Amino acid sequence: xxxxxxxxxxxxxxxxxxxxxxxxxxxxxxxxxxxxxxxxxxxxxxxxxxxxxxxxxxxxxxxxxxxxxxxxxxxxxxxxxxxxxxxxxxxxxxxxxxxxxxxxxxxxxxxxxxxxxxxxxxxxxxxxxxx
Amino acid sequence: xxxxxxxxxxxxxxxxxxxxxxxxxxxxxxxxxxxxxxxxxxxxxxxxxxxxxxxxxxxxxxxxxxxxxxxxxxxxxxxxxxxxxxxxxxxxxxxxxxxxxxxxxxxxxxxxxxxxxxxxxxxxxxxxxxxxxxxxxxxxxxxxxxxxxxxxxxxxxxxxxxxxxxxxxxxxxxxxxxxxxxxxxxxxxxxxxxx
Numbered sequence: 345x346x347x348x349x350x351x352x353x354x355x356x357x358x359x360x361x362x363x364x365x366x367x368x369x370x371x372x373x374x375x376x377x378x379x380x381x382x383x384x385x386x387x388x389x390x391x392x393x394x395x396x397x398x399x400x401x402x403x404x405x406x407x408x409x410x411x412x413x414x415x416x417x418x419x420x421x422x423x424x425x426x427x428x429x430x431x432x433x434x435x436x437x438x439x440x441x442x443x444x445x446x447x448x449x450x451x452x453x454x455x456x457x458x459x460x461x462x463x464x465x466x467x468x469x470x471x472x473x474x475x
Numbered sequence: 476x477x478x479x480x481x482x483x484x485x486x487x488x489x490x491x492x493x494x495x496x497x498x499x500x501x502x503x504x505x506x507x508x509x510x511x512x513x514x515x516x517x518x519x520x521x522x523x524x525x526x527x528x529x530x531x532x533x534x535x536x537x538x539x540x541x542x543x544x545x546x547x548x549x550x551x552x553x554x555x556x557x558x559x560x561x562x563x564x565x566x567x568x569x570x571x572x573x574x575x576x577x578x579x580x581x582x583x584x585x586x587x588x589x590x591x592x593x594x595x596x597x598x599x600x601x602x603x604x605x606x607x608x609x610x611x612x613x614x615x616x617x618x619x620x621x622x623x624x625x626x627x628x629x630x631x632x633x634x635x636x637x638x639x640x641x642x643x644x645x646x647x648x649x650x651x652x653x654x655x656x657x658x659x660x661x662x663x664x665x666x667x668x669x670x
Contacts, residue, residue: 366492366493369493369496369497370492370493370496370497372500373493373496373497373499373500373528374496374500374528374531374532375500375531375532414491415489415490415494416491425497429497
């Protein structure tokens with residue numbers, strides 16, 4: 345069996361979103377099974393309004409130009425590719441409740457689960473990363 | 476024919492990590508086992524990434540060339556049965572024996588593809604890709620009673636080549652196992668040394 349990568353995305357912001365999705369895409373490209381657990385501000389990465397919600401950290405705004413120059417795909421494009429490649433996207437039910445979000449606030453293909461749903465996947469993971 | 480003939484080429488120029496790898500993975504799924512994929516990229520990170528990716532996924536990384544900031548990576552899609560070579564030709568020697576034959580009168584015949592050969596072969600080895608071997612037999616006749624060491628990557632193609640040679644009257648043929656995948660000796664990178 346191939347490798348398994350479990351990622352926790354708990355921060356908002358464009359930088360975090362790229363870290364999460366780059367590792368996820370590299371994971372599936374190396375034939376790993378990848379799941380991302382989105383919790384707290386990380387939920388903004390899978391939000392339908394992610395473009396408005398994800399901002400650069402203060403003082404990092406100048407990076408926008410670099411991202412364009414380096415031809416980096418947008419977060420929405422990355423997320424679409426991740427879904428197409430079979431990355432499992434799990435929204436954290438508890439933080440959704442706390443933040444007043446429902447499944448309808450997220451892009452299609454997100455499943456909702458609790459900590460055990462993620463752990464169930466992570467117990468058999470070869471790599472676990474948190475952003 | 477150039478040694479750098481490929482079956483498919485993808486253009487990843489201007490793309491940054493992880494896109495060249497994502498495209499590479501997609502492209503390799505679209506070619507047949509044994510075929511060669513060329514990945515053209517400008518991302519310097521792709522030099523290490525493509526190699527690691529190939530090693531991790533079991534495909535054969537052939538090598539990278541650079542031309543003015545543009546990288547050409549070459550990957551040969553793995554053939555499942557090559558991973559576990561089933562060799563049936565009786566005369567078998569290991570890589571150490573081959574190493575001891577460098578510079579001797581023995582013929583070292585490399586039966587891999589031209590690109591594999593170009594990125595690194597045993598010094599003095601002659602190229603005779605397995606698929607072309609039968610057509611090249613006439614030119615090899617003078618070696619029919621000489622020592623011939625046949626090498627490929629894992630011992631599988633060379634096994635078949637040894638049988639072809641034996642069937643055509645070559646009497647002193649040895650299959651080198653495992654071959655280039657484990658070769659620790661000197662290598663030459665050069666264009667094809669034709670017979």
